[in-house]
Amino acid sequence: MMEVENMSKAEWQVMRIIWTLGQATSKEVIEVLKRKTTWKTVTIKTLIIRLQKKGFLKADESTRPYVYKPLIAETDAIHQSVNDLFDSLCCMRKGKAIGDLIKNSPISKGDIDELIELLQNKRETAPDEVECDCLEASL
Amino acid sequence: MMEVENMSKAEWQVMRIIWTLGQATSKEVIEVLKRKTTWKTVTIKTLIIRLQKKGFLKADESTRPYVYKPLIAETDAIHQSVNDLFDSLCCMRKGKAIGDLIKNSPISKGDIDELIELLQNKRETAPDEVECDCLEASL
DNA sequence: GCCTTTCGTTTACAACTGTAATCTTTATTA
């Protein structure tokens, strides 16, 4: 009943490899994932097939073995899943949740500078308090 | 095969209400969720029961109707799900993903100040670049 | 104390997921 297809955790691992390589054969994906997981070869193929059905991957069938290419950009996919998760959080808690992420994520100096600037701009128009919306009518 | 029980999207909506109220009867939960969703009463009860089975909620059965209380703190649950998601992202992309969240989330001035400080401290020891780890052996 | 409403429990069922075995087709190699 999902309107927009969703990428599962396991499928996400497959996509990461194809995003990183730009494109890949099933063999290449399998090689990498065999090192990271205990999944069987066929399992990984199943994931690739599901990703095609869901419209996240496209096989170039003009060559054998097929070359799989992403139909969605990594940044877009990240944007979607991250915002999807945050949509279900209490407004009031989002700031701290972001703090948590900052603590736990490796971030480059350059990115940190961008984040600080973003925050400084946001501060201009930021409210003193963000109210909890958990009991409100809109989901 | 999940080691640690996971809270589904729909279950999360139930928890939000109980977290916000501190505790609640099924009726209270249902009243709020009827305003936010199209779920039937029984559907919501199913979710409450699943949350009990998973150990996220506990019913105080000494009174009728039962009063449900959270067994996990909201902040802990948020910490877990947010970090769980970020664990599956490419290292290299996490900084921008956080930027995305900052852009899209309402954050109070106080929280913004904390985030800025956090970032300034983190900057001291931050690397110039974060390398992509998508092809590496550890999941 | 009986009837109706409310609340809680059990069962249901299809789609999605993790995980894979088996079968088929295409390519490679002796």
Place this chain on the structure above:
DNA sequence: TAATAAAGATTACAGTTGTAAACGAAAGGC
């Protein structure tokens, strides 16, 4: 070219999730 290997497709099966109907127990109204 026949045998074998590799790649792809089909089928499988249990657990989770969204979504709910049906059933049973308790409680309030008369």
